Amino acid sequence: MNSSQPTESPLRPSLLKRDPALIPALAVLWISLALFVLYPLGRLLLVTFTTEGQFTFGNLASVLDNWYDRQAFRNSLFLAAAVALSGTFLGYIYAFVVTRIPMPSWLKWSMSAVTTLPLISPPFTSSIALTLSLGPNGILLKLLGIENFNFYGFWGTWMSETLTFFPVAFLTLAAILAAIDPNLEDAGLSLGASPRRVFRTVTLPLSIPGIANALLLLFASSLADFATPLVLAGHSFPVLPTQAYLQITGLYDLKGGASLSFLLLLPAMTVYLMQRFWVGKKSYVTVGGKTGSRSSFKSTGLLLEGFALAVCFFITAFILYLYSIILLGALVKVWGVDNTLTLENFRYVFTHGRKAITDTLTIAAVATPLGGLLAVVIGTVVQRKKFFSVKAMEFTSLLNYALPGTVVGIAYIIAFNEKPILLTGTMTILVAAYIFRYSAAGIRSVIASLHQIDPSIEEASASLGAGTARTFFRVTVPLVVPSVLLGMRYLFIHCMTAISATIFLVSVRWSLLTTRILECMTELQFAQACAFSIVLILLVFCATAVLTGLTRYAARRISGEGGRS
Amino acid sequence: MAVQLELSHITKIFKKDKDLVKAVDDVSLTALPGEMLTFLGPSGCGKTTVLRMVAGFEIPTSGTILIDGQDVTNVPVNRRDIGFVFQNYALFPHMSVFENVAYGLRVKRFSEEEIRRKVGEGLDLVGLGKAEKRFPNQLSGGEQQRVALARVLVLEPRVLLMDEPLSNLDAKLRIHMRTEIRRIQQQLNVTCLYVTHDQGEALTMSDRIMVMHRGRVEQIGTPFEIYSDPRSLFVADFIGQANILPGKVLSVEGGVLSVSMEGRVYPVRGVKDEAFSPGAAVSVVVRPESIAPTEGEGIAGTISTATFLGGRLEYEVLLPSGQTILSFDPYEPGKKTWKEGEPVRLNFDPSSSVALPSKQEVRS
Ligand SMILES: Nc1ncnc2c1ncn2[C@@H]1O[C@H](COP(=O)(O)OP(=O)(O)O)[C@@H](O)[C@H]1O
Ligand SMILES: [Mg+2]
Numbered sequence: 001m002n003s004s005q006p007t008e009s010p011l012r013p014s015l016l017k018r019d020p021a022l023i024p025a026l027a028v029l030w031i032s033l034a035l036f037v038l039y040p041l042g043r044l045l046l047v048t049f050t051t052e053g054q055f056t057f058g059n060l061a062s063v064l065d066n067w068y069d070r071q072a073f074r075n076s077l078f079l080a081a082a083v084a085l086s087g088t089f090l091g092y093i094y095a096f097v098v099t100r101i102p103m104p105s106w107l108k109w110s111m112s113a114v115t116t117l118p119l120i121s122p123p124f125t126s127s128i129a130l131t132l133s134l135g136p137n138g139i140l141l142k143l144l145g146i147e148n149f150n151f152y153g154f155w156g157t158w159m160s161e162t163l164t165f166f167p168v169a170f171l172t173l174a175a176i177l178a179a180i181d182p183n184l185e186d187a188g189l190s191l192g193a194s195p196r197r198v199f200r201t202v203t204l205p206l207s208i209p210g211i212a213n214a215l216l217l218l219f220a221s222s223l224a225d226f227a228t229p230l231v232l233a234g235h236s237f238p239v240l241p242t243q244a245y246l247q248i249t250g251l252y253d254l255k256g257g258a259s260l261s262f263l264l265l266l267p268a269m270t271v272y273l274m275q276r277f278w279v280g281k282k283s284y285v286t287v288g289g290k291t292g293s294r295s296s297f298k299s300t301g302l303l304l305e306g307f308a309l310a311v312c313f314f315i316t317a318f319i320l321y322l323y324s325i326i327l328l329g330a331l332v333k334v335w336g337v338d339n340t341l342t343l344e345n346f347r348y349v350f351t352h353g354r355k356a357i358t359d360t361l362t363i364a365a366v367a368t369p370l371g372g373l374l375a376v377v378i379g380t381v382v383q384r385k386k387f388f389s390v391k392a393m394e395f396t397s398l399l400n401y402a403l404p405g406t407v408v409g410i411a412y413i414i415a416f417n418e419k420p421i422l423l424t425g426t427m428t429i430l431v432a433a434y435i436f437r438y439s440a441a442g443i444r445s446v447i448a449s450l451h452q453i454d455p456s457i458e459e460a461s462a463s464l465g466a467g468t469a470r471t472f473f474r475v476t477v478p479l480v481v482p483s484v485l486l487g488m489r490y491l492f493i494h495c496m497t498a499i500s501a502t503i504f505l506v507s508v509r510w511s512l513l514t515t516r517i518l519e520c521m522t523e524l525q526f527a528q529a530c531a532f533s534i535v536l537i538l539l540v541f542c543a544t545a546v547l548t549g550l551t552r553y554a555a556r557r558i559s560g561e562g563g564r565s
Numbered sequence: 566m567a568v569q570l571e572l573s574h575i576t577k578i579f580k581k582d583k584d585l586v587k588a589v590d591d592v593s594l595t596a597l598p599g600e601m602l603t604f605l606g607p608s609g610c611g612k613t614t615v616l617r618m619v620a621g622f623e624i625p626t627s628g629t630i631l632i633d634g635q636d637v638t639n640v641p642v643n644r645r646d647i648g649f650v651f652q653n654y655a656l657f658p659h660m661s662v663f664e665n666v667a668y669g670l671r672v673k674r675f676s677e678e679e680i681r682r683k684v685g686e687g688l689d690l691v692g693l694g695k696a697e698k699r700f701p702n703q704l705s706g707g708e709q710q711r712v713a714l715a716r717v718l719v720l721e722p723r724v725l726l727m728d729e730p731l732s733n734l735d736a737k738l739r740i741h742m743r744t745e746i747r748r749i750q751q752q753l754n755v756t757c758l759y760v761t762h763d764q765g766e767a768l769t770m771s772d773r774i775m776v777m778h779r780g781r782v783e784q785i786g787t788p789f790e791i792y793s794d795p796r797s798l799f800v801a802d803f804i805g806q807a808n809i810l811p812g813k814v815l816s817v818e819g820g821v822l823s824v825s826m827e828g829r830v831y832p833v834r835g836v837k838d839e840a841f842s843p844g845a846a847v848s849v850v851v852r853p854e855s856i857a858p859t860e861g862e863g864i865a866g867t868i869s870t871a872t873f874l875g876g877r878l879e880y881e882v883l884l885p886s887g888q889t890i891l892s893f894d895p896y897e898p899g900k901k902t903w904k905e906g907e908p909v910r911l912n913f914d915p916s917s918s919v920a921l922p923s924k925q926e927v928r929s
Binding site for chain 1: 658
């Protein structure tokens, strides 16, 4: 009977009026995102596609005409695909072993712990250790009596990147495998399927979205990796990030570098978009949902389990071996020539490297809390405020993270090397590069945790009389503190260990530990490089331990002090 | 002082993936000062949405909301002076019970002393005086519910809004808590809107009930009116259980109709405020507790199931017309019982039944 149209649109514009704190917050966020994400990217595209103010494909064409650069493009894609496959395979085996095979818990714990080592190490670690083992004069080669083995090129890079990046796949897949409702597997068994059949018909299909996600993540990581190919790829196996770097630092060819990084940007963006709009929608399992108890004897078949266990133990042992090589390398005079033990290298680190240590720590200490703040604010606005630009805001805030570091670095030197915004050589540019790139983890985890927290908690606060600001600081922030700390930990680790973007941004005034390691490597001072790496790993480890402790503490507070959590 | 609450012509349209969903359709109601008014209806009929608009969590697409004569339609929730109790309690997990209850008082800048006193009183009121230091996850569901109640009561809200506050509790506790909530509401004399989909809850606690269906108001009235004078077949069917028998009016005398149904003629009361004329088709609402098998005269049928429930027997009786009638027969030792397949006659008390005009939709 009442068929008259509503007199007003369902979305009344009074949202802003009712939530006045939103306007300044949105303004500040959009200005900083525009300045440090959109503007550099725009300048990069401008340099790529113009010559003397005219639009042109000329710069891109001259890069594509170059045989060597074309080779770099092909190599990059091939390497990324290879690393994605091998890393995801390894990660799945690890995740399967940890979540499905009954083992003493200390064993599980130590296996997971070993996989976190590559995550907190500077990007050169496995490259250095592999060079010392399989490069010229490598001890593994000597041990096995192999001669004339050329380790540099595809194989060395592939191996090193697989070891560096498979933990990412492991974490993604372990979360998925652990979240699959055990009742589903039990149901399969009770319907008469053999354990192996259940694996093939239930477990594996349910983990496919996770596998796809891991593949994309690893593809992107390898595509963007700069440090490993710089050390291990050599001239016979050029890849895009190193080519772009050499183009700029070696030949001072900004246009060529920009064009190369545009080529790198294309596949990276494709992967990012696929991840957001395709994999993101296809997940069957809700991570963080409640998991029932897993029934204990459910062997997938001895052969399969034996194989998985063997692979895990081998890889774990190999990682441990690599890290002991680094430690040993830091403690001997000249690797493979004069093996007397010495602390000389550490003395070098704490004298000649002191500035790098304090600079790196200062930058990380400044960036981490700022990034944490950014993550809470963006996460809350995006997840809680129904406002027309929030989707675009989320996309923009994660953009720098999706772009390879080399692209971001080149975009930043193009954008901030001249007036009106002259920032090169300052700490600001380093901090900004880190914050707007590595807060992504924090933003995502804040969004995820708010997703779990029912909005009625905040509505309760409002209905008890609290305004927007009070609700935000007294209710929202305390509840997301664990995820913010998680994000801050990630940010801190990357402030300490990243190199791909910041190598373009370091200056005489601000030097970084990672760039010092690279210098040592290029001057073949392996012992000093090892010592730097050890110091860096220890610093990161201590800071991570502190932040992890804080996270636990905060999480316990939230679930009620001394409560049955 | 308790205040009056008025909703006039409230409509709410949601935008859901490009579709427009009319969740609430032209709802008007007046809750009198100190009244307990429950919203009753099946899940998805818009009860929560109405309540959330009264609270200020949602803005109506059209219509106005008056609290104590003031138009609050566009006043933000934190300045409306209402108390909202959530279905999932929404206690702050990172605060102790004391801090949860003190939260609103701190917003209003009461002195520490007063806060201490009011929180104490509030917790005593709900019988949780000793739980101040505990955290929400250390409380049972019923205790959390009481804290949620105390948290809004200490603020002495003008209107108390509750959205299915008992639906997460087990059956026994639910019955206990509903008398408790009713006691507190009467003691504080606060106007209260209470959402539920449980008719038992609505019938026992309310001054008046508003039955909703598909975003519309079906009927507003006291529990007794709703039960005995349902304005629609939907209401009749939703409140209690009902057999609906088609019939035809033969004659009208005062409020009582002679209705021919299943080949017999019964005097049945016509529903209030409806005019009937001879020859009209009607639907007669017969409650299962007022119809029972008998060895004497009555409507013929065959027992299709007989279930013994202790206090009573439940029969399903198949009529020749194909309709199945539900009948509850109180059980006493020695009383005659019927078995499945037996032919039987059904006798009912026409005075406790009511006739509605036909051509109404039944509950979907
Ligand atoms: N925020 C919303 N967005 C879109 N649709 C909604 C929203 N809230 C409720 N609805 C829809 O409005 C209708 C009424 O919902 P609700 O008021 O929650 O019902 P009830 O509380 O009676 O179960 C439902 O169809 C529901 O899907
Ligand atoms: Mg509801």
